Amino acid sequence: MSFSRRQFVKGGVTAFTFGFAAPQAICDIAFAQGSAARNLVVVYLSGGNDSLSTIVPYLDPNYTVRRPTIAIPAANVLQIGTDSSGVALGLHPRLTGLKSIFDAGRLAVIQRTGYANQSRSHFTGFDIWGTASVTNTSGTGWLGRYLDGQTMPVDPLIAWNTQRETPRPLMARLVGVPAITSPATYAFSSPNTGVEATYERTAQTRISSHIPVDRPHLAFVNSQTQAAMNTLDRVATVATYRPANTYPNNGFGQALTAVAGAMNKQIGTKVFWVQTGGFDTHATQGVNQGSYFNLMASLNDGLKAFYDDLSAQGMLSNTLVLVYSEFGRRITENGSQGTDHGAGANMMVLGGGVRGGIFGTAPNLNTDPANPTLENSAGDVKYETDFRSVYAKILDNWLGSNSVSVLGGDYRTGAPNIL
Amino acid sequence: MLEHILRRMGFGASPADLASWAGVSIDTVIDRLLNYESASTDHDSKIGNPAYVGITTSSGNPFSPNTLINDARQRWLFRMIHSQRPLEEKMALFWHNHFATAYSKLAGAVGQERATRLMDNDPNSLPGSPAGQIQVLREFATGSFPGMLMAMAKHPAMVYWLDSQLNTRTRPQENFGREIMELFSLGIGHYTEADVYAAARVFTGYNWQVAGDRNDAQSSYYTFLYRAADHDTNAKTFTFAIYPNGGKTIPARAAAAGEQDSLDLILALARHPATAQRLATKLYKFFVNETSEPDAALVTAMAQSYLGNNYNIKAVLRTLFNSSQFRNPANFFQRYSWPLEFTVRSIKEMGFSGLSVNTALTPLSNMGQHMYEPPDVNGWELGPGWISTSSMLTRMNFAATLAANQRFNLARDAQPYRASPDRVLQYMLARFPNIGFTSTATSAMTDYLRSTAWTGTDAQLQARVPGLARLIVGSGEYQFN
Numbered sequence: 060m061s062f063s064r065r066q067f068v069k070g071g072v073t074a075f076t077f078g079f080a081a082p083q084a085i086c087d088i089a090f091a092q093g094s095a096a097r098n099l100v101v102v103y104l105s106g107g108n109d110s111l112s113t114i115v116p117y118l119d120p121n122y123t124v125r126r127p128t129i130a131i132p133a134a135n136v137l138q139i140g141t142d143s144s145g146v147a148l149g150l151h152p153r154l155t156g157l158k159s160i161f162d163a164g165r166l167a168v169i170q171r172t173g174y175a176n177q178s179r180s181h182f183t184g185f186d187i188w189g190t191a192s193v194t195n196t197s198g199t200g201w202l203g204r205y206l207d208g209q210t211m212p213v214d215p216l217i218a219w220n221t222q223r224e225t226p227r228p229l230m231a232r233l234v235g236v237p238a239i240t241s242p243a244t245y246a247f248s249s250p251n252t253g254v255e256a257t258y259e260r261t262a263q264t265r266i267s268s269h270i271p272v273d274r275p276h277l278a279f280v281n282s283q284t285q286a287a288m289n290t291l292d293r294v295a296t297v298a299t300y301r302p303a304n305t306y307p308n309n310g311f312g313q314a315l316t317a318v319a320g321a322m323n324k325q326i327g328t329k330v331f332w333v334q335t336g337g338f339d340t341h342a343t344q345g346v347n348q349g350s351y352f353n354l355m356a357s358l359n360d361g362l363k364a365f366y367d368d369l370s371a372q373g374m375l376s377n378t379l380v381l382v383y384s385e386f387g388r389r390i391t392e393n394g395s396q397g398t399d400h401g402a403g404a405n406m407m408v409l410g411g412g413v414r415g416g417i418f419g420t421a422p423n424l425n426t427d428p429a430n431p432t433l434e435n436s437a438g439d440v441k442y443e444t445d446f447r448s449v450y451a452k453i454l455d456n457w458l459g460s461n462s463v464s465v466l467g468g469d470y471r472t473g474a475p476n477i478l
Numbered sequence: 479m480l481e482h483i484l485r486r487m488g489f490g491a492s493p494a495d496l497a498s499w500a501g502v503s504i505d506t507v508i509d510r511l512l513n514y515e516s517a518s519t520d521h522d523s524k525i526g527n528p529a530y531v532g533i534t535t536s537s538g539n540p541f542s543p544n545t546l547i548n549d550a551r552q553r554w555l556f557r558m559i560h561s562q563r564p565l566e567e568k569m570a571l572f573w574h575n576h577f578a579t580a581y582s583k584l585a586g587a588v589g590q591e592r593a594t595r596l597m598d599n600d601p602n603s604l605p606g607s608p609a610g611q612i613q614v615l616r617e618f619a620t621g622s623f624p625g626m627l628m629a630m631a632k633h634p635a636m637v638y639w640l641d642s643q644l645n646t647r648t649r650p651q652e653n654f655g656r657e658i659m660e661l662f663s664l665g666i667g668h669y670t671e672a673d674v675y676a677a678a679r680v681f682t683g684y685n686w687q688v689a690g691d692r693n694d695a696q697s698s699y700y701t702f703l704y705r706a707a708d709h710d711t712n713a714k715t716f717t718f719a720i721y722p723n724g725g726k727t728i729p730a731r732a733a734a735a736g737e738q739d740s741l742d743l744i745l746a747l748a749r750h751p752a753t754a755q756r757l758a759t760k761l762y763k764f765f766v767n768e769t770s771e772p773d774a775a776l777v778t779a780m781a782q783s784y785l786g787n788n789y790n791i792k793a794v795l796r797t798l799f800n801s802s803q804f805r806n807p808a809n810f811f812q813r814y815s816w817p818l819e820f821t822v823r824s825i826k827e828m829g830f831s832g833l834s835v836n837t838a839l840t841p842l843s844n845m846g847q848h849m850y851e852p853p854d855v856n857g858w859e860l861g862p863g864w865i866s867t868s869s870m871l872t873r874m875n876f877a878a879t880l881a882a883n884q885r886f887n888l889a890r891d892a893q894p895y896r897a898s899p900d901r902v903l904q905y906m907l908a909r910f911p912n913i914g915f916t917s918t919a920t921s922a923m924t925d926y927l928r929s930t931a932w933t934g935t936d937a938q939l940q941a942r943v944p945g946l947a948r949l950i951v952g953s954g955e956y957q958f959n
Contacts, residue, residue, distance in 0.1 A: 181854070182854065182856060215867075220866075223844070223846050223866070223868065223869070224846060224853065224859060224863070224866075225863075225866060235866075235867070237866065237867040237868065238866040238867060238868040238869065239867070239868055240844070240868060244844075245868060245871060246871070246875075247871065247874065247875070248874075248875045248878040248879070249878050249945065249948065250878050250881040250882035250885060250944040250945060250947075250948055251941050251944070251945055255929075255941045255942075255945065258926055258929035258930075258945070259926065259945045259948065259949065261926075261929075262922045262923065262925065262926035262929075262949055263874070263949060263952065265918070265922040265925075266918065266919045266922045266923075266949065266953055266954070267954065269916055269918035269919065271916055271918075274916075276769050276814070276862070276958070277916075277954050277955060277958070279862055279865065280865050280870070280954040280957050280958075281954040283865050283866060283867050283869075283870045284867075284870045284874070284952075284954060286867045287867035287868070287870050287871050290867065341641075341644075394649070395644075
């Protein structure tokens with residue numbers, strides 16, 4: 060049921076003994092992996108994003124019929140053209156920044172992604188997307204397996220989780236991903252100051268450098284402390300980063316500022332995990348204001364600030380942002396002006412190397428139970444593109460990895476041509 | 479041994495706690511900690527007394543633990559530190575994780591005052607107001623498991639947390655029906671999707687309502703409401719036995735009698751062997767050892783105690799605490815301390831005069847255990863899940879905060895040993911007892927004390943003793959319970 064890192068500790072302790080190199084070697088590795096390396100920034104919309112409100116098939120007559128109080132009016136959407144099936148699409152009116160990125164050809168929207176017999180559970184859904192497996196949802200994550208495949212010893216900052224808890228996709232067998240919620244508070248404090256504090260830090264570093272093979276759990280804890288001690292100074296440089304433009308003053312904006320700072324300070328991180336929540340909109344989604352409007356405001360303003368920041372720094376071409384959620388939502392609104400858990404959903408990819416545009420086809424929202432674009436008696440959107448084909452594209456064509464070994468199968472067929 | 483018992487059945491011991499148990503046999507210690515019903519409940523009356531840990535109220539407000547969540551957090555921490563019934567708080571925390579309900583969803587719906595009451599209201603604070611969820615868990619802490627399941631199902635905090643108020647005859651909603659089987663009792667693998675649909679229908683009609691002076695957030699509260707018109711009166715058939723005679727079908731009943739459905743189902747879930755096994759395993763990992771596979775014989779004995787004693791939790795705990803495994807030194811420090819265990823233990827061991835528990839709230843959240851805010855209905859990710867680079871930094875930094883706060887007390891206590899750094903280290907390792915440091919750790923600590931020539935002056939003690947305390951509490955070894 061619930062995943063535990065316990066089993067990794069058991070099998071992974073020998074990895075910890077060689078996985079953490081001496082500080083000097085780590086700097087060399089960071090340098091070798093280099094500022095020119097490409098980054099992947101994963102943005103997870105927690106709670107199940109209502110895709111049909113993000114990318115709206117605004118001329119589908121059933122859209123307004125099935126969503127009498129929460130449909131985005133056709134007049135308000137930000138039109139982005141039609142997909143290959145001829146359905147006219149518009150972005151949520153609050154996504155003005157994403158619209159400009161789309162117009163610049165740097166935003167790809169992929170419609171109807173998912174998998175067969177999609178889970179409507181937050182936990183199972185998140186784990187399926189995280190492990191890239193519908194059968195073994197308690198194993199390592201797809202990003203974790205990518206990290207495990209890097210040449211050892213890996214730099215402890217090869218990946219950066221902006222959340223407190225390690226999410227399933229970053230669960231690895233050999234690599235412990237640091238959780239750095241804020242570079243400014245990722246610091247070592249002492250009851251003393253000056254040289255007395257330095258003595259204490261020296262002793263702490265020595266104590267935590269001991270990785271006793273006969274005590275695997277103590278070894279695990281010490282390895283985490285050691286990774287923290289070894290990365291403090293480099294993370295501290297990130298805290299000094301001051302972007303030229305303004306990010307929204309919320310958790311999402313702060314996390315993206317840290318990511319841009321890490322890129323700016325060239326600390327060599329290849330995978331970033333960023334999360335923004337509140338998408339479980341069972342009630343009062345609203346139209347021109349309200350909870351969904353606010354979610355879109357946060358998403359738009361954060362991503363646009365990040366995009367502009369990287370553009371100004373000339374780092375856009377090294378960066379790929381993947382946006383996804385654990386499921387889409389029911390097509391028909393519920394009794395409380397919200398939407399319940401559904402199935403197929405959109406993914407978005409943006410960045411300097413992205414081939415922008417609309418990929419995949421929109422669902423037809425008519426309620427005929429035989430409607431092939433829907434499932435669950437036409438209640439939910441049926442997937443068209445396996446989400447793992449998008450992962451495969453990113454692994455193969457962006458990160459230079461081998462998607463077949465990372466994903467445990469060949470999902471290249473049908474991958475949208477976003478890169 | 480005594481320290482081990484007090485860490486596991488409570489949250490550790492201050493030097494004064496240890497002194498108060500001196501000379502008492504271990505059997506008696508365990509017996510008194512387990513049978514705490516006659517122990518004093520006057521802990522809250524000591525809040526504000528300078529002999530105890532302090533609290534901090536928000537600007538100008540009186541301490542309001544029933545209506546302000548931050549104050550509720552401080553009250554609970556105060557109880558963990560000072561309660562004369564530590565096992566009651568320990569079990570309340572265990573059940574908080576088991577029936578994981580988060581304040582923020584409730585506050586979003588009903589505002590902070592009423593949501594705080596839903597989480598941990600003291601019923602004596604406002605006539606008519608029911609006990610908050612955690613207070614109910616304290617009352618059932620070592621009592622009847624089916625009684626607790628029923629109380630949770632009907633608690634308005636749980637009703638809203640798992641959407642029972644949306645679960646009606648015409649629009650059944652599976653959230654609670656699924657979780658009561660998956661997370662609260664049987665566990666995955668012991669029920670089918672058809673059972674989920676049936677369980678959802680069992681609980682149709684469960685709802686909540688506001689009571690008291692409803693226009694005043696301070697003096698209103700939520701209570702359980704059974705709305706008979708929303709109840710599905712048809713028969714419900716399960717794949718497992720609902721009745722002792724093996725019957726699997728809850729019969730059709732009039733809506734007015736519909737609450738009997740949930741009683742029937744909950745009793746069936748409570749008496750199911752899978753529930754016995756799952757609870758026994760969970761309690762074993764919480765109290766004995768989570769770093770290796772559970773001892774099958776003890777888990778079986780605990781499950782038998784549960785099934786043979788009317789599903790009573792104290793019977794399970796008695797079997798557990800009286801076992802040789804519980805007292806086996808091989809099982810000492812074989813659990814990862816939860817952030818609350820780490821925090822309270824370090825406060826008790828380091829000292830708390832002049833300390834406010836408010837200081838611990840943000841660090842607790844950064845360690846991954848925001849009180850009354852489990853991440854989801856699954857509860858917290860336990861064991862190694864507590865440990866990451868940032869959580870270790872937070873644990874070390876909290877140790878630094880405590881050491882700085884207790885600088886002069888720590889230095890004064892070490893004065894008799896100032897003749898040599900070795901004696902100071904010996905004293906400090908006795909003060910934070912029996913941790914089982916590796917020799918690498920102790921030699922690094924000795925070298926730390928000798929970072930510059932040892933003088934043993936007050937000034938040196940005031941720098942190095944708190945520094946050493948921080949190294950001890952921030953060590954890898956100290957993160958285990």
